[in-house]
Amino acid sequence: MLPRSGDVLHLTSAASVQFANPILFRVIRVHDWPTYHGWIWLDGYELNAQGDAVERRSIFVQLAGLRQVRPNFDARARAARPARPVRRPTPAQRPVRVG
Template sequence: MDWSTYDGWCWIDCYQLDDKGDAIARRSLFLMPEHVQFVPPPPPRPTPAGRKPPARKPPKVG
């Protein structure tokens, strides 16, 4: 989309992603690229620990 801007400003289109990485919402931002800072994504959430079956011991030989 060609929108007029002020000198040094620009429009960018962004997408909000769900947990699977699918786009669920579109956002249009009006910003100055020289002031944009990269923010790393948060670490993945730990998955709840499932119940593990008890470990089997090998049979004793001899």
């Protein structure tokens, strides 16, 4: 079965020799480019242990070697990240209504 956008895959050397060191990969798109039977091109992001995208990649892999996973990223690591500050416009930056 073809992976879909948003799927997280555990890629090992079963998918391609380039993954002798396994990685987690979140699929952006599956290309319909012509390839060898049983192989596909994927676009997506390599993920770190916390589930953050660390590198965008296009990869050529064997369908039979793909393993979909349900990621269980460390919730404490995600909660430890500082929240983004909310930027509110200053009075000088607010739009002026005319009318």
